[in-house]
Amino acid sequence: MMSNSKNSTHHHAKTACHECDLLQVLPVAATQNVVCCRCGALLHRAPGDQPQTSLALVLTTLFVFALANVFPVVGLEVGGVRTATTLLGTVSQLMRQDMLPVAMLVLFTGVLLPGIELLALLYLLLPLTLGRVPRGFPSVMRAIQMLHPWGMVEVFLLGVLVSLVKLAHLAQVHPGIGLWSFFVLIVLLATSASRFDAALLWERYEACRAIR
Numbered sequence: 106m107m108s109n110s111k112n113s114t115h116h117h118a119k120t121a122c123h124e125c126d127l128l129q130v131l132p133v134a135a136t137q138n139v140v141c142c143r144c145g146a147l148l149h150r151a152p153g154d155q156p157q158t159s160l161a162l163v164l165t166t167l168f169v170f171a172l173a174n175v176f177p178v179v180g181l182e183v184g185g186v187r188t189a190t191t192l193l194g195t196v197s198q199l200m201r202q203d204m205l206p207v208a209m210l211v212l213f214t215g216v217l218l219p220g221i222e223l224l225a226l227l228y229l230l231l232p233l234t235l236g237r238v239p240r241g242f243p244s245v246m247r248a249i250q251m252l253h254p255w256g257m258v259e260v261f262l263l264g265v266l267v268s269l270v271k272l273a274h275l276a277q278v279h280p281g282i283g284l285w286s287f288f289v290l291i292v293l294l295a296t297s298a299s300r301f302d303a304a305l306l307w308e309r310y311e312a313c314r315a316i317r
Contacts, residue, residue, distance in 0.1 A: 122146055156309055159300060160230040166293040167223050173290050174216060177281035191283060192216060192261075214257040219294070222252045226297075229306065238313045246303060258294060262287050 121128050124146035140146060173192070180189035190198065192215060199208035225245050232239040239245065262284075 156230050156234045156306075159297075160227070160234050162293070162297050162300065163223060163226045163230060166290065166297055167227065169286050169290045169293055170220060170223060173283050173286035176283040176286065178283035178287070179281055180279035182277040182279065183275070187279070189279070189281060211261060214255060215261040218252050219256040219258055222249055222256055225249050225252070226301075233306065233309045233313060236313055236316065238310065242310050246306065250303070253298070256294070258287065259291050262291060 120130075122141040122144065125141060125144040127141060127143045129142060175191065177189035177191055178195070180187055182188075192211070196208045196212045196216075199205075199211065225248060229239050229242065229245055229249075
C-alpha cells in the first residue's frame with residue numbers, strides 16, 4: 106500500500122488556482138484542459154500546440170517576413186516614370202531627408218525587433234523540437250516577452266495605406282509583393298502570438314533537462 110501511494114504522487118502535483126487560491130491536485134501528464142473545481146479558471150492547457158506546430162508557424166512567418174522586406178512595398182508611376190522601394194529603401198530615403206528619428210523608428214519597429222523576436226523563437230523551438238535544451242533559455246524567454254510589445258508592423262502598414270490614399274490623385278499606385286506580404290505577415294504574427302504559451306515551453310524545457 107505504501108508503494109502504491111508513493112507511485113501515485115509521481116503522477117499528481119498540488120497547485121494553487123491563480124484566481125481563487127484553492128489548493129488542488131493537478132495531474133502532471135494531463136492530456137486535456139484542467140480547470141479549477143471552484144471557479145473554473147484554466148489551470149493547465151492541453152498540449153495541443155506542440156513545439157513542432159509552433160516551429161512550422163515561425164518558419165512560415167520568417168519566410169513571409171523576408172519577402173516583405175526584400176520585395177518592393179509599393180510602386181509609383183508619374184509621367185511614365187515608375188519608381189518602387191522596399192521598406193529598407195524607405196528607411197534609407199528618410200535618412201537622406203534628415204528624418205533620422207522617423208527612419209530609426211521604422212527600422213526598429215518594422216524590421217529589427219520583429220525579426221529578432223522571430224529568430225529568438227526559432228532559437229528556442231528548434232532545439233526543443235529535437236529534444237535538446239537551448240542555451241540561455243530563461244534569458245531568451247524574457248527577451249521575447251520584452252520585445253513583443255515593440256513590434257509594430259501593423260502600425261507601419263496602416264501608415265502606408267494612409268499614404269497611398271493621399272498619393273492616389275497624384276500618381277498611379279502599384280501595390281508590390283512586399284505590401285501583400287505585409288498583410289500576410291500581420292495575420293501570421295497575430296496567429297503566432299495567440300499560440301505562444303510560455304508555460305508549455307517551460308514544461309518542454311524542464312522535460313528536456315530531465316532527460317539529459
